[in-house]
Amino acid sequence: MSNQKILITGATGATGSSAIETLLALKIPVRAFVHKRDARSEQFCAQGVEVVQGDLSDFEAVSEALTGITGAYFVYPIQVPGLLEATAFFAQAALEQGVGAIVNMSQASARRSAKSHAAQNHWIAERLLDRSGVPVTHLRPTLFAEWIMYMAGAIRDKKILPLAFGDARYAPVAGEDLGRVIAAILTDAAQHAGKTYPLYGPKELSQYEIADMLTQVLGNKITYIPMEIEAFKILLKELGFTTYFQQHMGYVCQDCLDGVFSGTNDLVKKLTGREPLEMMDYIVKNEALFRAPVAEHQ
Secondary structure, eight states, X not given: OTTOOEEESSTTSHHHHHHHHHHHHTTOOEEXXXXXXXXXXXXXXXXXXXXXXXXXXXXXXXXXXXXXXXXXXXXXXXXXXXXXXXXXXXXXXXXXXXXXXXXXXXXXXXXXXXXXXXXXXXXXXXXXXXXXXXXXXXXXXXXXXXXXXXXXXHHHXXXXXXXXXXXXXXXXXXXXXXXXXXXHHHHTGGGGTTOEEEEOOSSOBOHHHHHHHHHHHHSSOOEEEEOOHHHHHHHHHHTTOXXXXXXXXXXXXXXXXXXXXXXXXXXXXHHHSSOOOOHHHHHHHTGGGGSOOOXXXX
């Protein structure tokens, strides 16, 4: 394995950081591609990770980052447009640099007919990578366990979980489990080339059940507030999310109501050898983020 070197984009995110941790445990050299240098990237340096700073919209920076790389993880932030250009740059640079494998983070709602610009772009990005000539594996996870982080402020301050998912059910999957999937594929890429993996957490849940879990962990009653989609988009705007993200999330909510994110399977366990994280365990691990800070006595 010493002849391998893996590039991880989105290195400080939930999936990228988990992939790096897993690869380091396997003694596989890692290069982390970060948008900016901060405490998290410095921690990578301390662990022996080669850190390069750049932007996925910069073709030359991407080309340089892929030099000498045998396998790469590609993920693009969902909050901003630019996925298709970044995918084209990444695919061309990977081809020029002789990269042997790409793991691409797509999403469960990626399809030609998607009304979400981001979801349709993910489908087109998959097709661009398929035609690139570089062996690629697509990951199509359902909604992340991390999704409730968007509403962490409302959970902390108002004791509510406001979302437009009605009583729909899906099996949240944790970013750390996806990171282990990414590492597993990139360390044995040939058997996964050309495949698309739908990935789920262990159990389908409604937002009512997730709110009950938050209540149990935090010791305060957290109430799920099912919103209309347009009202939820207004809330996202008030929270400062981009117009692009608001459009995407409106259709994510509709897709969730229509069952697009529903289902579960055992692929995470088959690929990693570990059971995926339960939603309750995820909440317990991140409890501090949902708790209001205790005021200090004057």
